[in-house]
Every structure is written in structure tokens, then in C-alpha cells.
Amino acid sequence: MPVSWIMIILFALAVLGYVLGRRRALASAGGDMRNLHSLPSYYGSHVALFAVAPAVALLAIWLVVQPMVISSSVARSFPDGAISEGSSLSLVMSDVKRVADGLNVAVERGALSAEEAGSVSAGATNIRERLGSVGVALGSDVDSSVLDAAQKYRAYASTGHLIMTLAVLGLALTGFIYGMAQMRAEFRARNIVEHAVKALLVFAASIAVLTTVGIIFSLIFNTIEFFKLYPARDFFFGLTWAPSFGGGSELGMLPLLWGTLYISLIALAVAVPIGLFAAIYLSEYASPKMRAIAKPLLEVLAGIPTIVYGLFALLTVGPLLVSIFGREGLNWMQAGTAVMTAGLVMGVMLIPFVSSLSDDIINAVPQTMRDGSLGLGATHSETVRQVVLPAALPGIVGAILLAASRAIGETMIVVLGAGAAARLSLNPFDAMTTVTAKIVSQLTGDADFASPEALVAFALGMTLFVITLGLNIIALFIVRKYREQYE
Amino acid sequence: RDNVQVAGSSTVLPYASIVAEAFGENFDFPTPVVESGGSSAGLKRFCEGVGENTIDIANASRAIREKEVKACAEAGVSEIIEVRIGYDGIVFASQLDGPEFTAFTPSDWYNALGQKVVVDGALVDNPHAQWSDFNADLPAVEIASFIPGTKHGTREVFEEKVLLQGCEDTGAMEAMISGGMSEDDAEAACMAVRTDGKSVDIDGDYTETLARIDSNPNGVGVFGLAFYENNTDTLKVATMSGVAPSTESIASGEYPVSRPLFFYIKKAHIGVIPGLKEFAEFFVSDEIAGPDGPLANYGLVSDPELGNTQSTVADEHTMGTNM
Amino acid sequence: MNDMTLLERGVQTDDIKISARNVEVFYGDTHAIKNVNVEIQDKTVTAFIGPSGCGKSTFLRCINRMNDTIDICRVKGDILLDGEDIYDPKVDPVQLRAKVGMVFQKPNPFPKSIYDNVAYGPKIHGLARNKAELDEIVERALRRGAIWDEVKDRLHSPGTGLSGGQQQRLCIARAVATEPEVLLMDEPCSALDPIATAQVEELIDELRQDYSVVIVTHSMQQAARVSQKTAFFHLGTLVEYGATDRIFTSPEDPRTESYITGRIG
Amino acid sequence: MNDMTLLERGVQTDDIKISARNVEVFYGDTHAIKNVNVEIQDKTVTAFIGPSGCGKSTFLRCINRMNDTIDICRVKGDILLDGEDIYDPKVDPVQLRAKVGMVFQKPNPFPKSIYDNVAYGPKIHGLARNKAELDEIVERALRRGAIWDEVKDRLHSPGTGLSGGQQQRLCIARAVATEPEVLLMDEPCSALDPIATAQVEELIDELRQDYSVVIVTHSMQQAARVSQKTAFFHLGTLVEYGATDRIFTSPEDPRTESYITGRIG
């Protein structure tokens, strides 16, 4: 039975469980839900939950584990000499799997009958071609040992699948009956259901953690590879960033890190005051109408594609700055692309991150706080600065951190606005670049993908990850320290 | 999967997309998907392994490297067909109504951008501020050049065919070697670009270079021939060592700065992915890749040895085996 | 209303601190205060009494324009402070509120330390020249709020961690710290035990020497104890206003009488 | 404490609803409740009195485990409801709170309509089978909370737009709507006028027929009027507990006496 069918059956069981469970619980309470411990719907959900959750969990685990078990047992039975020169067991196994899958697909599409598929032999038919015709690619021709293994694989798999189907449906039924058996008036259905909901919440929270794990895993191997090719010391403490194709690149990350910091700082110096003042104005001073219009308008700033900002930096802001700070003006600036250009434009993009979130948080501060302050003869601005903002601080810090994060992660504006020069300089009118920009450029560049010049992207990603982690930990402690809770 | 999946170089992308579009129009196969993302990223995905969830063709603006071939083989991609589709000309262009940048030599570029140059017989840190400082025929304007960033394969070509050449021509190379550098070091030093802001690396694409030149009248930029040909109304191109860039002069080898473009086919997918072989053959057919085909029309320098390429594809001739 | 005639005479005496003329207040469509006329004397304690929901708080909030903060609230009529219309566009509500302090019905300490709660007013009004003076002001205010002993050891812990009654006294301390000329107190003793109540009443009495105090209370006894004048509100109207003694001994309006004797609510 | 002996006798009587043994409560390092032992009888009104900040609310919140929500609050000792330890890990605080309802010191209506405020409890406890029944429950609760007349025309306007006293009565109505077995009321009449107070007291008296009511009050009179038992707290300790008559007429502890006669605060 295909997995989708099993899912449909489980779903049907859940619906049935809900209806029957609810009914039975009500019946046990003499039809009056006031005698029930929990609301009737909780009882229904309870039965549905027990019918489905364990079964789905089993199904999921089984689907992941079965192929592993089968391939290891097939691999074990593989004759030692059967692996040809220059190949490896894992490669052969992936061929085995592909052949096995291919035969299944062929049967499904009617290219082979089930018996034919079970009895094909390596010599008789050109399997590679026949599988090819149903869209299954094989890395090399199929020899008999692979074919045997594939047949074995198919046999195990179909047995496994049968057992799985029985086990899952059995478990579902057991859960169903168990759930039904508990349908008594005094049964604490709500607690169980809420535990399940809580488990869901935990699961959702753990997705964030899993993402982190995933990111680390998808970066770590290539990072290690990079450090095998390039000395870590030079990477972390090198003052020059000069990749070159012929080898002999200098890949010191400090200039990039400095650029990242510098640009983010300027961006925040623009976005935080503007955003915060805008938020304050919107939530404290603006008429509801103005707020209803201005807030979403500002939010549009967050939605303009960054490439537009990049072009804006390159074509408008850069030349403007040059005309003021360039040779004709103060002579601090050589060209339009500079930290300042990118920082300013990025700051504009980040305004809504600060303004909209802060506005919501400020708006949530209870009116009694304001009344308390105004009643003492404070001006509105004093109230805002000394009472409302401190009360809203944790949320505002969150918004600012989000903006900072966005600044660190931004590429397009940096590429177009700040130039691609990796440089350690204090002058904000110099061109610089950031870690993120370089991750993108090295990753999409032309260097040999196994060379340090390409792999450095992963090391940069990893390092940036660790650094921002550190910054976030610091931020957490600061927020803890200044947190104010109203009421 | 019933469509051909192509990924890789953004330089090859325009050509591949022209072919893919025509292929979709003229064949019953669905239009191939051509992703961009860079030669390296494309080859990396190409070498992930065989099977439906991997790509069939990798475009590259350089030849696949030894190490990559090895990595490919380790992942089971052992049979690769290499197809050279033509050449990408690299040109030097400036604002149409900017200063008279009409003729360059490699020496000029080396003098303008090299880190160490020869002045009055001595090797010194590059002191040149204006083009006319070293070549009176060039305009007396600030040096402002926009060259491909170190991520671009074009940069490699620029370094080897222009800077290194210029380094030798101006005698800087000699001065370096006589100054005690090994030949390799000297070569590396020749290809080092000054970092004082006169030369700006462009990590983006030619559109960005164009925008930079738009906003800086004295700027000179490095472009692909195709890009230039589509923007002749805003750019003027300079000759290199007296040769004007054109598909003809590049094909004949007169114009020195160009690089070959390739794509790589996963042989294991031929016969499996419908239309793969047809697409490859269509790509290199005379109608398409020939000197009058739409590719050449768009700026690809068509390969004088296109015939060989066609038979490579037809025979599914993989790399590393003899013809 | 006939009981108003009694007041009309007082209009020109200069010890009138606040006089309200034909005040009407609306919350949206709800007519919460109906044509109220009242004159509040300086250096007196005036008590507002009346059943819950009759508009005492609303009227109180009119006097220092705290109603401005409620969007849907509209105020009509004139309220004069020292003969000046507080709803005059030229009037700065901030300056007004510095003069007319307020203690709210629900204690609302700031989410700050106890010290900062009290020091806040003096700081913004610049009442202290230095830290020592500020400390002094804070201590004095907390003592007057009858809460000093309970909090002197935890001045820097949050004001929100206090008990209900403590919060109420903190808010009183906070209000007196700014030395307002008029102090509006909305049920300042509702959460206080008798002893604390007595102390606050003592404070009110003390304040009366210099200032004018308006207090909303539900306790007839308290009104009788602390106030010299009493105003009785009912369903948004000011039913009767006069000397406390008189109101409690010989109310003129039958409604006042029923309320005092506990018959209407 | 010697006054406890008086209670020890009552331990085995089966009309004990709640019994607290050696309860200690800490807020961080502050020791807010010190070794309190008390037995609260069923179908009785018990009054907690004592100066502000002495721990009445804290102890009250222990009884339905509302203190769980304060991070820094720790409770030691046992509190038994019908003989079962409510701090037992097996106990579901939710179920407990459904049985032991609470009216908070500061009125805290939900920012929803008046109707929804009251209907919420019955809804989540499944007390009504249909809309009509729910309407009935809501009306009855609002009537018992002595606020029906004032809000019957604006049931669907927000509960937060009510006056202080109205909010308090709304919260009372909300609590009785769920028909708890024990009702904890933290100064339920603090913002109420005498008439409303009388109505609430009537309600309390009515509730006593079936349930157990614990009320915190600062008004000796009120304690005397409504309660059968009175507990006097001082600085976190339970100083004296006994029949209300006795406490008010012949207190055993000198502190109780001083408090009742208005000498300590």
C-alpha cells in the first residue's frame, strides 16, 4: 500500500476518532458536558491524537530507518571482489539502489511487467538502456552482482513495506481503541491534548535549532577542507584579502570583518534613530489615520528588492556623496562606492525593521503608564523617553538586533554601493566590502570548486556565524539586565 | 524529470538560453532549464553524482580542472563530455563621449594598473596618476579602471593576456627577475594590481561596470564582446595592440584577449533524460553556433573547429579517452 | 438646580481655586458628565462622593486635563484654575498638570525602582539641584506617603513588586513629590488598611495648609473626616455641593439623602 | 503561637475546606509569609485582615496557586483542599483554579467586550450547552456582581471602558460565572460605593450557602459584617485566627487588638 494511502486511512481514522470519542465522552457524562472534566472537543481530539500520532511517528521513523537497514544488509552480502577498481562500496550501493528503484519505476510505468522485473538478468537485456527509457540514470553499466543486489534490495524493501503497513495500521488501531477506552467523564482529556499541543510547540521551536545544526553541517565539511588547504592563522589574522586563481592567494578575513562591522554600524546609525523616532511618532503622536497610512508605507521600504537599493546607491547616493566629499568638495572621497554610500542606503532599507516592530511594542505599553507620567506634569516626550521606552526596551532591542542582523547579511547593496575592495581603513569614504558579499562572490565565482578560493566561502560563513553568535549572547545579557516589566 | 537541467557560468548563460529557447520552439521536448550561478558552482553541482536530482549539463567559462574531474569521479560522475562552444572576446571600452580611449596596448594597462612599474629604468611603486603619464597618446585624465573582480574567470584572462604581457613588454618582468625574484614570483608580481583605488574590482556583472562608467566619464572598463555589441550606443571600444575586437578578429586569433567557453555533459544521463543529446547537438549545430547563427549574432566568437566539436557530441566522446 | 444658588455667591471670592462652569463630558455617545458647575476653594479638602460609575473619576480627570489622553472623550464648558481657563488653547497641559497633581484610582507605578518612581517628577521639574537634594525629596515624599519604613531597605527594587496598598501609597508619594498646588486623589485609600488610611488622611490634612485637595472616596466616614466641602454626584450630574457637615447632616436633595443613608447605589 | 491551639481541635472535622500547614512564601530573598497554619471551613466566609503589605494577597494567591506565575515566588509547606495537597505534582493547577476562583485586587478585565469577559469562563468550562444558556449565565453573573443594570445596554462595548468600580464588579461577575467551590476575593469592594458594597456583601452571603469564600478586606466593619471567621496577618505571620465575633470583641493577641483599635499599621 503506498504511503499516501496509509496517510489517508490514518486521517480517516482521526476524523472517526474525533467524532466517536466526543460522543462517547458525552454519553459517559450522561449527555451533559458540565459533568465532563474537559470540553467535549478535547475528548474527540484525544482519540484522534492517539489514533494518529504514534502511527505517524512510527511511519516516519520506519521510512527513514528501513532503507538504511536494508542497504547495510545488502551491502554486507556483497561479494568482496565485486567492486571494481576506482569505485567504492558506497558508489556501487547507490547504483544498486538506483537499479532497484528503476525497476520499480519501470513496473509502475508499465515498461516491464512485475515478473519480468523480478527475473531480468544482466546479460539478457540491456538494463541501463531500459531503465534509461523510464528516466532512471545509472553511472555505469550494470553487472550481475549489482543486479543481484538490486533484486535482493527490492525483495527486502517490499517485505519491509508490508510489515510497516501492518505495524502502522495496527498501531493506529490500538491507539484508537486505547483512546476510546479512556473516554470517561473524569478523564483529563484537556491535559493530554495540551501536552500534545505543547509537544508541537516544542517541535516548532526545535526547527530553529535544527536549522542551526543544518547550517553548521552544511558548512563544516567544506570549512575543514579549507583549513586543510589554507592555514587557519593566516585566515583569521591575515590583514590582506587577495584571492587569485593561480594559487598563492592571501585570504585574511580581517578586512572583510572590519568592512562588515563598519557598514553595519553606519547602517544602524541611520536606521535606529530614524526608525525609532518614526516609531515613537507613529505610536504616540500621529493621528490614527496618519499612522494607518505612514506605517505600511514605511514597510514598503523593507520590501523593495535590494538590487534597487544597490542601484540607488550606485547611481544616486554615490555621486551625490562624491559631489560633497569628493575632490571638488572636502576631498575625502575617491569614488562613489564607499562604506558611507552602502551604509546610508542600507540604513534606509532597515528603517521599517526598527520602526514597525518598535511601533507595535510601544503601542502595547499600557495607557496607565503614560497616564501616570503625564499626571505628574511630564511632557509627552519625557513620558516617552523615561517611561514608555524603558518599558518597551526588550522589544525594541529585539527589533534593532533584527535590523543589525539584516545589515550583516546583506549583499547586493554592499556589492553595488561599497565596492568590492577588501580594505582595512578608518575612512568611511573608502571602498570596502563585507564578509557576506565575499561569501557570495567566492561561491559563485570561477575558481576551481575544490580550491581554497572557493572553499573560503564556507569558512567565512562559519566564522561569521560564530561571531554573530557571540554578539547575540552579549545582547541577551544586556537585555536581561535592563528588562523592565510593567505591572 | 523530463526537462534538461543546465547550470553554471553566467557568461555562457546568454548563449545557452538562446539555444534553449530555440530548442523549445523547434522540438517536442520541454524547454531546458538553464540556471546561472557561476562556473564553479555549476561544476560543483554537476559533480554531485548521477541521477535525476543532479544536473545534466554544466556551463563553464573555463575548462574543468584536474581536481574537479577527480572530485567528479569520486562521486560517480566518471564519463564527462567536454564541449567547447566558442570564445568570449574581452574588450576595453569607455564612455562614448568621454576622453579618447581608442587604442591600448598591454603595456599601457600594465603601466596603469601594475603594482610595480619601470620608470626611467628603475622598478618603483606605480606612480602613475594619469594615462598620459606613461603614454602621451592617451588622454590626460585620471586613471579610473573597472576590471573584473577576483571571482571572475575573466580576471584570470585579463591578468595573463594583458598584465603579464604588459609586464614583459615594459621590461618590468626583466627588472624583477634581475632584482632577484624567481620567475614564478615575478609572474605573480606582474599580475598584482595596484590597490590605491585607481583600479576598481567589479564583483558584479557587466551591467555594473557599465553603470560605473556611466557615472564616471574617465572610466575605462572591461567588458565581454557580446555585452559591448549590445551597448554600442553608450560605449566606445578601444583597439588592443592595434586590433579592433570583433568576432572575426578574435576567431582568427589576431585580437589577443579572449577565452574559450565550454559545457560539460554527463554521459550517464544521455538516453535517460529526454532530449539531452538532442539539445547538445542542437547547441553545436551550424545553424546555431556557426558564424551566422544566432549565437555569433549575439556576440559569441564561433569556434573555427566547430566540426570537431559536433562529432565529439555525436559520438558521445568522453574526456580522458582518445578519439 | 436649586442647590447651586448657595455657591453662586462665592464666585468672586479670591479663595476660589478651581471653578467649573457647565461642564459636559462625553465618551463617544455616552454622556458621562452633565452640566456640572462647581467651585473648589483653595486650602480646602473637597470630597467627591457618589455611586460607582457616576462620573467622579471622569470629572476629576477633567480638572487636570487627563481626559485629553482618551481619544473618544470630549469635554465641553469651562474649567477655571485661578480664574484662567484650563481648556484655553494657550494653556500648556503639561504646566497645568505640574500644578494639578493626580493620584489614580488604579495604582500605576512605573516599571522602575521605587526610588526612580518618586524621583521622576522632581527630576523632570528640576526641583533638586543635586543628588543629595533629590534623595531628600524622595525620602520626604515617601514618608508623607506613609510608606518609607516599608521600602527604605528596598528603594532600588522595582515598584511593581509591591503589594496593592504599598503601590497605592507609592503613587501618593510620587504625586506629592512634585509639590502640586492642587492634588486630585482618586480613591487614594481604597487599598489601605485603617492605619495607613489614617496616615494618608493626616497627609491630606497637612497638605490643606498650603494647597487645595480634591479627593474621591466611597467612604462617607472618610469624606466626613477629611473634607471641608463635599460634592455628591449621581448619574453624571452634580446633585449637591456644600460644606461637608451640612451635606452629611442636612442634605437638601432627596437623592443625597438616600445615598448617605444607603438607599440608592 | 498559642492562638493556634484553638484551631488544632478542628482539624478532623469534615467541614474543613482548605487547610494550610507551615506555609512559607518567598519572593526571591524576601520572606513574605512565615509559617502560616490555617484551616478554612466550608460554607463559611473567612476574612483576612491586616496592615497593607503583610502578605494577605500573597497567601490568598497561594490557595489557588496563582503564585506559580511569579517567577521569583517560592512556596513551602502544604495546602490541602478537601484533604488533597494542591502542591502535589499530580495536581493540575488548572483544575484547581476552576474550583478555586479568584477576584484580583486590581481589577483586570480582558480587553474584550463585557459579555465576553463574563462568558469566557463558562465557555472554557463547558457550562453552557448553547447560546441561550450562556446568555442566561452571563446575565445571572452580572446581576450577582451588582452591575447588570449599568451594563445591560452596552454588553458588547469593551470591559476596559468601565469606571474603576464597574471594572471591579465585572471581575466579580466573571469569577462567579464559573461557579467555583471556593471564591478568593482580594479586596472586592475597595472601589465600590456603599450601596454596591452592600450588594456584593449580599452576594457573598448568598455564595456562602454553598461555597466557601475567602475575602481580603481593609474594612473592619466589612469583615465583621460578612465573615464568620477572621484571620489577622501581620508582617507575614498569621497572628490570630478565630470566629469573627471573638476576634473583634476579645482579641487574644495584643497586636490584633492594636490593629483593630487602630494603633498599628
Add this chain to the structure above:
Amino acid sequence: MSDATSGGAVPAAGSRRHGSILQLDARTKKRNAKEARFRAYGLGAIIIGLVFLVTLLTAIVSNGVGAFQQTFIEVPVYLDPQKLDKTGNRDAAEMAKVSTFGYTPLIQQGLLDLVDREGIDAPFEKAGDMKALISASAAAKVRDYVLANPDALGETRGFELLASSRVDGYLKGRVTQESVERDRNISAEHLQLADALREIGAIRKGFNSEFIFGADASESRAEQAGIGVAILGSFFMMLVVLAFSLPIGVAASIYLEEFAPKNRLTDLIEVNISNLAAVPSIVFGILGLAVFIEFAHLPQSAPLVGGLVLTLMTLPTIIISTRASLKAVPPSIRDAALGIGASKMQSVFHHVLPLAAPGILTGTIIGLAQALGETAPLLLIGMVGYIATNYPDGISSGFLDPNSAMPAQIYEWAKRADPAYYERAWGGIIILLVFLLTMNIIAIILRRRFERRW
């Protein structure tokens, strides 16, 4: 105790002014000035923001409106059976063998004939000279027509074809007689011819619905490119993002803010989430490639995968804003619910969450806006390039078939050499913003319903 009186020793600090409330005292004036300044800063901030917005929008609109107009050219084409059906038996398979390359000359000849017939004075003799006027897409259009209507062979039919991007640019003023002087693709004479054809009505400018509904085209056919398929790609991606990131984000926030025990582990998760917000988006692409394509074997270039990657990228934004707004809900609300016997779960879902809804929606708006405009991660999972060529033919193929997304399409166009694409890129941005605004308006309406101050 005599707290109340013992404080009398302190001199009444800062003797109070008894001035008129109509006259501001010096200090109040100063404070009011400060207040006014503060307020002005706020207003200024908003104005600055709006000025930037207006500047950007003006730039976008002025650069992009051109994309919504397109030049068409009406050409009578003689469908020559000799060329198009060599066998003459109208066999579809046989006819399909004639590729677009076979059709091109017929079309060009058709135009040349038209020019001659109308007596327009033009220095062109060869059919090939007409190439510069007509889009390369024309051949496919005619071919499709012929294959669908074999009966038309031998007749002359009028086709409304796309003009080439240069002619289009000429009519829009982007290309001028002078600027084409150096253009290898077209000459000034062509432009004069175009003018003449316009006089007789064979060339006209019209609304470019193809741009809004069409598919991408190759580099050499800027005039044919449309963003329609990419819109669908983005649409399906946003469906995925919304379906996953909002529930997961809110659920995660609820757990962390309301249920999680406050310990090291939750701190770790918290830090971890804010850290994810700082991960460059391309790294999410790396992750997506590894997890969804290489590990889970989901198809490449599929909106489903793109959506999943963007979901992971948006989650931190939603979680951070949701947590901030949950934190802002006053504890008394929770107490009130718990006090009448609601479970923690009920108090959260019934009371806290609705009050936090505005903040959640804001986070969602911003997160989705970010996701909608993001290109970098799509680069690695194969959604950037020449991809969107066909409309998906159903819901599941909408999620699974190769497709691009609006920002990726725009990014691609902006890179292309033909200046006509530059205009399309901006036009695409206009459409992207319209899409974004529609999305926002829905969220904003919802948000306003939840907003209230208590």
C-alpha cells in the same frame, strides 16, 4: 508611626511658582521646546523615510513604466507551401521538421513586400535586411500557427508580431537615430522605415500584456520577455512560506516565551534564533541545496524548495517579532485568565495571542517582504537563470516544476546586455511591489482589527 509628619523638616524644595497657567514659565518653555523638537524629530524621521520611499518609487516607476508598452508590427506573411511542407501531404510530423529557421525568411519577405507595396522609399532589397525590425520570436509564432492550421498553407495571412527591441526602444525614445549609428544590429534607415511603417499603421504601440503574463525569453529577445510565470513561481513560494513560517514561527515563539522553563537551554535557543537572523541568506541556499535537494531528493529549481528555504530564512524574523509582542502583553491579562480556571494554553491562545497579533503580523509582513525580494538563496537551488518558460499546468506542478521567482527574474534581466532588459527589470520591480502591496494590505487590514491599547 508618624511617617506623614516627620518629613516636615525638609525645606519645601524648589519653591513652587504660582504663576499663571496661561504664561509659560522659563522652564516649561524650555521643556516645551524640547518636546517640540522631539516631536519634530519624529515627524522628520517619518518624512525622511517617506522621502526615500518616494525617491525610490519615482525612480522605479519612471524607469519601469516603459515595460508596460510594447511595439507591434503587422506583417502579411505568405505561407509558402514549398518551403513549409516540402512533401506536400500536410503531414504534421513532416511539417514540424521545418524549424523556425525556415520561417524567418518568409516573414522578412512578407515585410519587404509590404514596404514595396506601400511604396515606401527604403534602401533595402534583401529580405534579410528586415531582420532588424522584427523580433526573433516571430518565427515561432508563425510556425505554431501553421502547425495548428495546416490549411493556411499557400495563403497570405496577417500576423501581429513583436517588433525588435531596438524598434521598440526607438518608439519609446530610448533609441535615437544618432545612437544607432554605431549599432551593428540596426541602422538609421531601419528607424526611418519604422517611422514610415508607423505612418501607415503597420507599426503601433500597445499595452504589453505579454509582459505581465508571459514567460521569460532568451537574451536576444528582450521584447518577448514577460514576468507572468515568475509571478506564479513567487506566488507558490509565498504560499509555502506563509503556510510554514507563520505557524511554526508563532508556535516556536509561544513555546519560548510562555512555556519554556527559563534555563540555559532556552537561552541557547533564544540566542540561536537571533543568530539565525544574521545568517547571510545565501547560506540558507547552501543549506537548502544540501538538505532539500541532495538529502531529501526534492526537485531542483522548484518553488516548493525555494519556499522551504525562504521559510527557514523568514522564521527568525517572525519569531523575534512575535516574542517581542508576546512579552509586551501585560501579565495581568494572563492572571485574569488563569484565575478563572483557564489553562496556560487557553490563556495564551485566547487572550495573549490576539493581543500580540499586531506585532506578529508586522513581523510576518516584514519577513514575507524580505522573502519575496530575496535572490541569493535561490541562486543555489537553481531558481535563477533562464528558467520560467512554461506555465505550470496545475497546483502540484506549480510547486514542483522548475520555475523562477520575480526577484530572480529581475536580477537576471538587470544583468542582461540588451538595454531593453534594463527597462523590463524595472517594470518587473513595479509588479513585484504591486504584489508586495497586495500582500501587505491584507496583513494590514488584519493588523488594524487587532490593534488596541489597554
